[in-house]
Every structure is written in C-alpha cells, then in structure tokens.
Amino acid sequence: MNTSINKSNKPKLTKKGQETRTRIIVAAAELMYEQGVAGTTIEDVQQKAKVSASQLYHYFKEKKELVMAVISYQSSRIIGNHSRYLTDLDSFEALYAWRNFIVDIQIKKNCEGGCPLGALASELVETDTEARSEINSSFLEWEDSIRNGLRFMLNREELNSNADPDKLALALLTALQGGLLLTQVRRDPGPIITALDTMLEHIKSFSKDK
C-alpha cells in the first residue's frame, strides 16, 4: 500500500537548489580528480563550492553519495566528449581525430591527472562495490561507443570482415587507459601516443584495400 508513486524520496529541488547541488558536484569532481577521493575532505569541497556544511549534507546524505554523483558526472562528461568523435566514424581520419583529441588534452594538461574515470576506478574498485558497479557500467558504455564507431567503419567497408569490432573496441579502451596511466606517471605524452598509435596501426591492418 505505498501511496507514493515516486521511486525516490528525495525532496524536490528548486532552481537555486539545483545550482547549488551542481556546484558541489563540480567542485568535488575537480578536487577528487586532483587529490583523489580519500585525499579530498568535505571541508575542501565546501570551500571550493562556497557552501556550508549543512548545505552539503542537505544535498548529499554522506560523502559516499557525493562520490557516486561525481562518478556519474565524470562518466557523462567523458562519454559526451568522446561520442562527438566516435559517432559514425566514417574514415581512418576520423579515428585519428579522436586520437588527437585525447593526446592534445594530455599535452595541454602537462600529462597530469590521467583519466578522470580511470582514477576513480582504481581508487574505489576494491573498497566500494556500488562505485565499482557504476564505473563498470560507464566503461561498458564507453566501450560500446567505440565499438559502434568501428562497426560503422566496417559497414562502410573501410574495414574488412576479419576485423572484430568487439575485440578491437575493448583493446582500444585498454590501450587508452594504460596509455593514460603511463603518460601520467611519466609526465610525457609518449605512452598514450604509442599505445593509441599501435592499436590504430593494428586496426589499419584490417583496411579493406589492403
């Protein structure tokens, strides 16, 4: 006899409330990206977002809930940015444009920070089941986006039928993650460049006209 149809029992947010909530998430995301989740205190977030403790706990019942919001924020940012390059990949040039997008970000950031999702993944995967599950979904979505791009190339016969978009998409994503980690540790774009270029070269071996 649940009279409440609403699944969530969250209080409604006013426009102002939404803005404050978003401000908190963005501040938390930046800080956690720079210092890690454990290295970011609620007080840090308060200061950066210019909110009081009661505000923060009004919108998020505990730190873990804020972390979950940060995960979904970072996920949608990444998926959004990358899908601009990955949707309807119509040529190898388009694939290389995606590569350049990734590499350029690293260079612009002096190779600091790594992948926002990868960093969260590594820190939380073994200690927070819920976080792992969310991050896993995000990676799957990301992989899917790459796979669809490759499938598009295959359908356009840029790639021959020996190319397996499932395997190649997953391999590309792993190369990307590993490349970003090494680039971050080395403070040199070399690893992400080599990782992506090697995979792209491999994909090129499935060119139709070869």
Added chain:
Amino acid sequence: MNTSINKSNKPKLTKKGQETRTRIIVAAAELMYEQGVAGTTIEDVQQKAKVSASQLYHYFKEKKELVMAVISYQSSRIIGNHSRYLTDLDSFEALYAWRNFIVDIQIKKNCEGGCPLGALASELVETDTEARSEINSSFLEWEDSIRNGLRFMLNREELNSNADPDKLALALLTALQGGLLLTQVRRDPGPIITALDTMLEHIKSFSKDK
C-alpha cells in the same frame, strides 16, 4: 668537513630487526594492495604485522616512508616474477607463456586487486612526487625488461626488421596496465586477455616468415 662517510644515517639493523622490518613491509603491502594506501591505517599494519606502534616508528619515521618501502617491495616482486618469463624470449611460445602467467594470476584472484604497481601509481601519482618518481623508474625497468625480450626475438630473427621493440614494449605495457584495470573493474578476465592477445597478434604481424 663531514666525518661521516655513510650516506644514510639509519641505525644498523640486527637480524631480528631486519625480520621485523620486513614483516611490516609485507603486511603493509598486502593491506595497501587490498584497501589502498589512504585506506590502510598504521594500526591496521601494526595488527597484521604483530608489532607495536613504537616498533613501526622505529623502522619507519612516518607513513610516507613505509609507503616508499612498499613501492620498492612491490616493484622488485613484479620485476622478479616477470623477468623469469621475459629474459631471453626465444619464441612466440615464450611470449604466450608470459601472457598466460599474467592471465592465470587474474583468474586465480577472481580478477580482484589489479596490478600492485598500477594501483599504487594511480593513487599516489598526483599527490606524492617522490612516489611518482620511484614508480616511474619501476615502470621503466619493467618496460626495459619487455623490450629486451623483444630485442632478443628480433636478434634471433623471430621478428623482422619492421618491428620496433621500443614501441612494442611500451605498447605491451600499456595494454597490460589498461587490461588489468578493466579486468579488475569488470571482475572478468576478458579485458586483460583481449588486451594482451590483440597486442601479441599485432607483434605476430612482424613474424619473419610472414
């Protein structure tokens, strides 16, 4: 006028002292692997290593120093284990034996934990310069070990002269790191298998007899 020739002003350790110190490092390494560095308290380490607070601070002046010891412990463990497979790679079979070694560990561990060095890297890289530097050196050594293996194959003419051991070694290491991260997040050996196999297939394209 420094009369002390010794670079380090560490007190000498007796055999018993060495054992205790090692016990602390091993306990800390396991805990930090399972729960992260920030997630591991000094008290956790004390209990696992069965030592008192004064013992721990007798051997390590602060937590950071213990972390550095853990980094070098994990590095030498990994380099040691992998070099058994990577030294004098005399065939593709040997390369696949290395692949199997990596994959089997993940399967045995139910895909939990990821890479001990990668996990430390990701957690510490942006907040601890000294740690980043150490971890970077370890990755370089690891990469070197892979490169030497590939060079050996090249010298034996298993690979043709189009193969670039520098690039391939780095690409392999990134694939390994990314593969382990995704495998850890997904709790499925798929990603590490696909990552390594795709890279190995690419390397095979440089076979002499092809």
Added chain:
DNA sequence: ATTTTTTTGGAGTGTTAACTCCATTTTATA
C-alpha cells in the same frame, strides 16, 4: 662482565575529518 645499542611495550596526545543540530532566511504553493 660491563657498557652500549637496538628492539619492544603500550599508554598518551593533538589534530583532522565526517557528520549533526537547530535556528534563520529564502522560495514555492495554496
């Protein structure tokens, strides 16, 4: 055997960080 050095026990300290509480102001709704 005696002195010095190393190792160990364990209680104690100061700080930090997550989270609470309640009053007040602002905004939505009837």
Added chain:
DNA sequence: TATAAAATGGAGTTAACACTCCAAAAAAAT
C-alpha cells in the same frame, strides 16, 4: 497573503588516525 517546504549559516560532537614518549627487555660490542 498565509503557510509550507526548501535552502542556508555555523557552531558543536565524536571518532579515528598519525605520531610521540619513556621505560624496559634483548642483543651486540668491548
């Protein structure tokens, strides 16, 4: 305009954690 709901300020609480201190036991050096 009156009433309810949401948003905010900020001091306060509690627990955990890194680290200290001093005395005592064990081992090494002379």
